[in-house]
Structures are given as structure tokens and as C-alpha cells.
Amino acid sequence: MRCFKAPDSLRTDAILANLALMSIPVNLPEELVAQIDEINADRASFIEEAVRRLVRDSRGTGRDEVDRINALADELNREAEDVLEYQD
Numbered sequence: 001m002r003c004f005k006a007p008d009s010l011r012t013d014a015i016l017a018n019l020a021l022m023s024i025p026v027n028l029p030e031e032l033v034a035q036i037d038e039i040n041a042d043r044a045s046f047i048e049e050a051v052r053r054l055v056r057d058s059r060g061t062g063r064d065e066v067d068r069i070n071a072l073a074d075e076l077n078r079e080a081e082d083v084l085e086y087q088d
Helices: 030-039 043-087
Strands: none
Touching: 030 043
């Protein structure tokens, strides 16, 4: 079993982890493989980094949505309180 340390660009919360690597077959279009090869001769590390970034970025999206919902909820609650004050 091969272990590695995540590169600085992929670390979250500055926590290093030793992860066991798993080999999986992936089918990609020839033109995409050619583009990968132009950027990095090590296809596996390129794809690993791309997947890690996508996973990291997708996690942030959910938090952003919750923050926006909470901000709107706060604003709506303030408006509702104003309306209730006028009713008294």
C-alpha cells in the first residue's frame, strides 16, 4: 500500500493525512487526455488534484448557500418585527 502527504495546495485546515491510494479505471476522451498530458505528464497526480479541488469547492458551495439563506432570513425577520411593531 502506497501512502502520500497531500500537497500544500490541497490541504484544508492545515491537517496532513496519510491516505491509502486506490486504483480505479477511468475512461476519458482522447482529446481530454491530450490536454492533461500538455499540462502534466503524471496523469494520476493531475486527476487526483483536480478531483480534490472539485470536492473541496463543492463543499464550500453548500456553506455559501446556508450563509445567504441566513442573511436573507435575518433581513426578513427584521422586517417582520417592524410590521409587528406597527400592529401594536
